[in-house]
Amino acid sequence: RKEVEQDPGPFNVPEGATVAFNCTYSNSASQSFFWYRQDCRKEPKLLMSVYSSGNEDGRFTAQLNRASQYISLLIRDSKLSDSATYLCVVNNGFYGGSQGNLIFGKGTKLSVKP
Amino acid sequence: NAGVTQTPKFQVLKTGQSMTLQCAQDMNHEYMSWYRQDPGMGLRLIHYSVGAGITDQGEVPNGYNVSRSTTEDFPLRLLSAAPSQTSVYFCASSYYRGGQGEQFFGPGTRLTVL
Numbered sequence: 302r303k304e305v306e307q308d309p310g311p312f313n314v315p316e317g318a319t320v321a322f323n324c325t326y327s328n329s330a331s332q333s334f335f336w337y338r339q340d341c342r343k344e345p346k347l348l349m350s351v352y353s354s355g356n357e358d359g360r361f362t363a364q365l366n367r368a369s370q371y372i373s374l375l376i377r378d379s380k381l382s383d384s385a386t387y388l389c390v391v392n393n394g395f396y397g398g399s400q401g402n403l404i405f406g407k408g409t410k411l412s413v414k415p
Numbered sequence: 416n417a418g419v420t421q422t423p424k425f426q427v428l429k430t431g432q433s434m435t436l437q438c439a440q441d442m443n444h445e446y447m448s449w450y451r452q453d454p455g456m457g458l459r460l461i462h463y464s465v466g467a468g469i470t471d472q473g474e475v476p477n478g479y480n481v482s483r484s485t486t487e488d489f490p491l492r493l494l495s496a497a498p499s500q501t502s503v504y505f506c507a508s509s510y511y512r513g514g515q516g517e518q519f520f521g522p523g524t525r526l527t528v529l
Contacts (some may be wrong), residue, residue, distance in 0.1 A: 316433045333516070343522070343523075344505055344520035344522055344523055345458070345505070345518075345520050346519060346520070347517045347518065388457070388458070403448075403460070403518065405450075405459075406457060407455065407456065407460040408457060409456035
């Protein structure tokens, strides 16, 4: 089983749709969780961290289920500008001692159409 | 702040040539990393550093060397380029304090080895 697995997509949705991204991770000792966004031929950028209690940032909602080792990202009222690849990222170690333990999923591509 | 800068943006090498990819950050981050991104493979960690003078191997270190003589700079050296090293290379710097952290990526170097 891969360490971080995402639906490869692509997801093609109309503007205004709600889109859900799912991610599972294999290491139950994983410490922290993130969603990154990567535009075509650009570098990844942090979209949001994912907290145990769930968190929301405008149209974006992230959820974590440690028991199921499952992370989700929900985008409501999607915009054309949301078109990008969304990367699920897991930190398997104590950051200070093993910063290199950020594990990236392969990403899910989203295309929002007018 | 310039953030994370990488040079060159594009490079073509012949098999067996060596070269150094440059990376610099001006955010005074302790942690720096090098990743490669290949189609269908996601981001994979090559080497990382938790501070000046300290480096360690990531998931795919073979064929690459790094050094960290200053906090700001983290160059990646390809010893003898091979076609399998054709990829997009991203450098990142990061902080982690009080349970929060974020990785900042450079714009990437697109390397082709013929």
